[in-house]
Amino acid sequence: MTTPPGGVTKGPGALPVQPTVPEHLAGALLGIDLGALRENYRILKARLGRAACAGVVKADAYGLGAAEVAEALAAEGCRSFFVAHIFEALELRAVLPRDHAIFVLNGLPPGAERDSAEADVTPVLNSLEQLQAWSDLARRLERPLPAALQVDSGMSRLGLSPHEVERLAATPALLSGVQLVLVMSHLACADEPDNPVNRLQRDNFDRLRRMLPAVPASLANSSGIFLGQDYHHDLARPGAALYGVNPTPGDANPMRQVVSLRAKVVQTREVGDGVGIGYGYASRARTHMRLATISLGYADGWHRRGAAAAFHHGARLPFAGRVSMDSIILDISALPHDALRPGDLVDLIGADQTVDQVAEHAGTIGYEILTSFGRRFHRHYFGA
Incomplete structure (x- = not known):
């Protein structure tokens, strides 16, 4: 086995390896189990x-x-x-x-x-x-x-x-x-x-x-x-x-989850009551809020439509404002003040939120979520 630049393990004869971005340079990490x-x-x-x-x-x-x-x-x-x-x-x-x-x-x-x-x-x-x-x-x-x-x-x-x-x-x-x-x-x-x-x-x-x-x-x-x-x-x-997409909608998913998606925090800030958040001021701060901007957007295949959230150690972090091309703003007011710093990771798909749940938020199906993923992730294959 050899490892080409970018960190994807390549087996004998595996010519068309999925390209990846080095982990320390990527804004988000896609795990494939x-x-x-x-x-x-x-x-x-x-x-x-x-x-x-x-x-x-x-x-x-x-x-x-x-x-x-x-x-x-x-x-x-x-x-x-x-x-x-x-x-x-x-x-x-x-x-x-x-x-x-x-x-x-x-x-x-x-x-x-x-x-x-x-x-x-x-x-x-x-x-x-x-x-x-x-x-x-x-x-x-x-x-x-x-x-x-x-x-x-x-x-x-x-x-x-x-x-x-x-x-x-x-x-x-x-x-x-x-x-x-x-x-x-x-x-x-x-x-x-x-x-x-x-x-x-x-x-x-x-x-x-x-x-x-x-x-x-x-x-x-x-x-x-x-x-x-x-x-x-x-x-x-x-x-x-x-x-890992549920083949029996309406019933419990009999399949194991294959995909995880985590995004890096770029910046955190505190805003006061009534401050506009994101494009078009689609959201405004309610009293005092703490926000985190993560490095993921619709250019990476994350749909603009529909409510959604990220998670940090099980805590739900709602989206605040519209999804941008390269970033999403999260409401992190529920977390301790020092819980998130630039470079830390939040979960978009994983144990707290499945591909099917993300699709439901976006008004689509899990197939479209998976096939929309862009090429800017660090891709990590494991469990083979």
Whole structure:
């Protein structure tokens, strides 16, 4: 193992390491617990029983570093990985051995066919046009090329329509040269277990895949795993649950928290009654207040909208005024006078406030919080 400048540990072959800022120069510290990530994989795998468990590492593993996350999942036994774009797959191939499958969810952009084949990347074919392009390349290379096929079971996003599946079933020559390894679809409402759309999509998927060659099937995402065995098929594709986002909203989170975020105090001050705080004087001091400015803002992916707070040894420190690009003002009046000094850390995500709670404050979902994180943090990976 080697440690490049910036302090991120890099394993053999792990070329695209997530960049980081040295700790003493960074305004905020992002911790990624790879041990918790691996435990989450084990939790999901145990729930799946005989079905295999993949790892969705698109969008740089939801902002946490695809190289580091993929290596940790591979060490836990994961052998199938999903990304959104071909360039993500090509980067990931530098990390993973050739016998680990990398699927590209958005399929084949025109002109990317040869890049995919040379890197042993498996496209998820979403249209008859993509299928034809992959078949044409297989014919030119004079060898079969592996592919997954996505069918639209009711989400109207990606995949062959029922009419196209019927056409493919009636014309099996369209699969010439294509080694079909997976048929898949995606659930639209899996985080709502009582939504009848789930059962409708499952039934649609099962009907469509019966028209196609008998290969492994995949339908369940993170929340889909918790809908029960009827949704597991042969392979599940969890993403957010691996990273600690609750796959069962409304119920207790069965996953371990993977992410922590702490920001440094830049300055503290005392202000009197009625003094304006932050842009637009969106807040004003109530009687005498003590404030701390921390080095974190919307340029780092912290959303401007919604009430929120930081924490210091369990004490809640409400935001005072608007979130700025590079800083947030906290009300620290509840702390002893000498509790915080410049350079000290406060917690934004951790034991006192989860990713899902931060998302609720911002009126969004945990997925968006994670994938919004900027590149100015010191990133610390541990627990591998």
